[in-house]
Amino acid sequence: MRIYKGDMFYADLTPVVGCEQGGIRPVLIIQNDIGNRYSPTVIVAAITSRTEKGHLPTHIRLCSQQYGLRQNSLVLLEQVRTIDRSRLHEYIGHLNDSQMQQVNEALAVSFGLDAPLQEPQMSLSL
Known part of the structure; x- marks a missing residue:
């Protein structure tokens, strides 16, 4: 499978711990295509239909009609994980270039790639 x-695919994200997104749910592939071609794993972001969640700069809205999703949804780019390819099931669709640009910007926020590097603050207790 390419x-x-x-x-976007449906994927089985079980088991989970704490506040991780789980169950069989849509995910967005965010790994680069060289990794997608050669790696036995893929990096994904969870997608939720709970659009009433507080809108964060790491959330991207998806229209169900545009992408074949069951409901309008949010890509949660703060909920990123690496999974084995065998967890991927049914193909859903592919995001357009405009939405992928939004995804890239949200990933930069999520991973702090848009912030200047700072020296770590050391705390010394005596």
């Missing part, structure tokens, strides 16, 4: 950055 997988590309921007593809």
